[in-house]
Each structure stands twice: as C-alpha cells, then as structure tokens.
Amino acid sequence: MATAAGCWLTDVHGRSHFDATAGSGAVNLGHAHPAVIAACERQLRRTLHLGWNIAIDIREDFARSLVAFSPIAEGQALFCVTGAEAIEAALKIAHAATGRHWSAAFESGFHGKTAGALSVTWREGFRRYSALRDTGTLFAALADEDSAAAALDALETSIAARARESGPPAAIVVEPVQCAEGVFVAGSAFLKGLRRLADRIQAVLIFDEIYTGFGRTGRCFVAGDETCLPDLLVVGKALGNGIPVSAVLGSRDIMSVLPPGAHSSTFAAHPMACAAGRAVLKTMADTQPWHSAARLGAVLRHRLAGISRASGRIGAPRGSGLMLAFECCDADGQPDPAAALSFLAEARAARLVLRGGGRSGATIKLTPPLTMDDGECAFLADTIATIADRLQDRHA
Numbered sequence: 001m002a003t004a005a006g007c008w009l010t011d012v013h014g015r016s017h018f019d020a021t022a023g024s025g026a027v028n029l030g031h032a033h034p035a036v037i038a039a040c041e042r043q044l045r046r047t048l049h050l051g052w053n054i055a056i057d058i059r060e061d062f063a064r065s066l067v068a069f070s071p072i073a074e075g076q077a078l079f080c081v082t083g084a085e086a087i088e089a090a091l092k093i094a095h096a097a098t099g100r101h102w103s104a105a106f107e108s109g110f111h112g113k114t115a116g117a118l119s120v121t122w123r124e125g126f127r128r129y130s131a132l133r134d135t136g137t138l139f140a141a142l143a144d145e146d147s148a149a150a151a152l153d154a155l156e157t158s159i160a161a162r163a164r165e166s167g168p169p170a171a172i173v174v175e176p177v178q179c180a181e182g183v184f185v186a187g188s189a190f191l192k193g194l195r196r197l198a199d200r201i202q203a204v205l206i207f208d209e210i211y212t213g214f215g216r217t218g219r220c221f222v223a224g225d226e227t228c229l230p231d232l233l234v235v236g237k238a239l240g241n242g243i244p245v246s247a248v249l250g251s252r253d254i255m256s257v258l259p260p261g262a263h264s265s266t267f268a269a270h271p272m273a274c275a276a277g278r279a280v281l282k283t284m285a286d287t288q289p290w291h292s293a294a295r296l297g298a299v300l301r302h303r304l305a306g307i308s309r310a311s312g313r314i315g316a317p318r319g320s321g322l323m324l325a326f327e328c329c330d331a332d333g334q335p336d337p338a339a340a341l342s343f344l345a346e347a348r349a350a351r352l353v354l355r356g357g358g359r360s361g362a363t364i365k366l367t368p369p370l371t372m373d374d375g376e377c378a379f380l381a382d383t384i385a386t387i388a389d390r391l392q393d394r395h396a
C-alpha cells in the first residue's frame, strides 16, 4: 500500500482497498485523521524526543486527560509504547501489589507477544518461542451471560486447587471481548463475578481493553457501570490512532506500588505520541464514535445474519459493536479453514482487507474504523455477500 485515509488504503497502482481491520484495530477514528496529524506536526516542532524521565507539558496534559476520560476515577496513568509492554507493566504492578507470582487468564485470550504478555496468552503456538515457557498461568474458560455461574464456580475451584501448592494468584487478566482468537464476548455477569472473586482472594483484576477500548464495542470502554471496574485498565491501539502509545491506568494506591523507574522505556510517552493521544481524546469526546459503532455494528450484524441464512458457508455473526466475526463453514456447517482461505483470497481480489484465522482457523474478523459511514457499511456488507455467493457456488 502507498497511502491511507479514512477507511481506505491506496496501493502503489492507485487502486482503493477498504480496510475492515482499521490497521489492526489501531485507527478507530480512521486512517490519517487530520486532528491527529496536525497535533503530531505541532508537537514535532516543539520537542521531538526528550526521554521518559524528563517532565514535559504535553505528557502531563495527556495523562490528566486520559485519566479524566477513563472510567478509573482519580487514577494515575503509566505510559508505555506497545500493548504488550503495558500488559507486562500491569503484571509487574500486580506482582508488586500482592507479592504473588502467578496469574489466572482465559482460553483464547491474547495479550501480546513479548515474554511476559505471552505468559498470559492462551495459544501454545505463540508461547512456544517465549523465553518464559513455564509461568504457571491457569487458563480458564471465558463465559457469556448464560454460562457465567458455572464458569465462575469452575474458575474458583481451579484457583483454590492451584493455591494449595502455589498460594493465591497475583492477578486475573481478562479481555472483556476477546478478538485475536475469533471474537468471544464475556458476559457482564461473568465480569462482575470476576470482580467479586478477585476481591475475595485479594487478586488484582486486570482488564485488557487494548482492543476493546475507545469505542470499538459500541461503548467507550467495557469497564464501567454496566459491568464493573477493574483494578488495572490496560489500553493501547486506538489511543494514538496509529501512533504507538499504550498505558496502564489504576488508582493512585495501586499504581504507587511500583517505584519510579521500575517500569520505563526510552520512547514511552514520546511527545508526539502524547500529542496524538491528546488529539484522539479530544476528538473522541467531541464526536463520541461509540454511538456510531453501536448503530453500524447492529446494521452490519443484521446484514451478516441475513448472508449467513442465505449461504450454506457462512456461520452466524457474533461480537459487539464494530468488533464482529463469523466462521467460514463446510457443507455440514462446521468451521472450515480451507473455506476461510478461499474467502480471504476472494476478499483480496475484491479489494477488501480482512483478518482471518482465530481459534478455529476458519474465522473472519471485522474491525473497521468507527468513522465508517452508512454507505461504506453497505459496501462492506455487499462485498461480503458477493464473496459468500462465490464461495457457495465454488463448493456447491
């Protein structure tokens, strides 16, 4: 590709491609958002780089704005560069706060590809190359609304069994909606149950909202009144709308367990990233794109459900807001990775950029920019319908 703007990428031949991935979920406000670019340009003329240990006005301003924007009242932010780094920092805080050294995480969970983040990431194929192979993480089943009670009982039993040998866990780490392995939504009763469990065993509850944060699921964050508040909220991706910046948010009490410098990196809270993040927060506060994500997510899901009913090869859609997925299926309705590869090849030919894979290997994931308009949403659904027809004909 050569350039990008809004929902569209332009390749070196001048052809347009619709980006239904929003740059791995990092550009919720669309590619090349003018407010973000202007803020970066302004900041670059003021300071290009100073280092995390030198105070700078834009960082103070961004930290204040981020805390005010987040559901963590009176909190504090620790800035990092990538999502994985912020997960590492959150785990350090949990270990420091509890003096404990293992965590509970979830099947199909994904938290990044550095060693610490991999230690709570479910897929063995990713953990295989990690410097930390045996971290003792307990992987439990994530539950939707219907199965919350049974899953919480099972989790508590497994934690108690592990605690008899290793003591209680430092943290329970959860994505409120898992994306990487195929979009699985945790029910709000389940999340509330995790809050109660974490309180009972005095473990740190960490919400990884690196993907779900900043409107993706049709809410600004999943953490909040309708679910519960975690002890630590980890954000990244859309925070910089394409400029690398991530953060751990928590109360002043818990954030103060790590002494200054216990977690830092050279480019953390880079002036340009702070300027970008500040512009993102202002634009988000002004435009509240989560409302559009909720509305267009419902429209797209309705269209996908129709495509699924009409096609023998597309499973029912699932997800929340503009984080949606469906399976490509064989003639018996079972997930079919070969059909997903055909789907992705057809999508490339139709100039639609999608992510596939997931736990079944047959999932197609949709995370377009939240700034997509009605026409673009219709274009996306129409293109998927055409591909589904072709797939059905090919496999008939």
Ligand SMILES: Cc1ncc(COP(=O)(O)O)c(C=O)c1O
Binding pocket: 082, 083, 084, 085, 087, 110, 111, 112, 113, 175, 179, 180, 208, 209, 210, 211, 236, 237
């Ligand atoms: C939920 C979640 N956590 C953590 C990460 C890791 O973020 P990064 O790729 O910025 O390290 C990702 C990346 O996709 C993610 O989806």
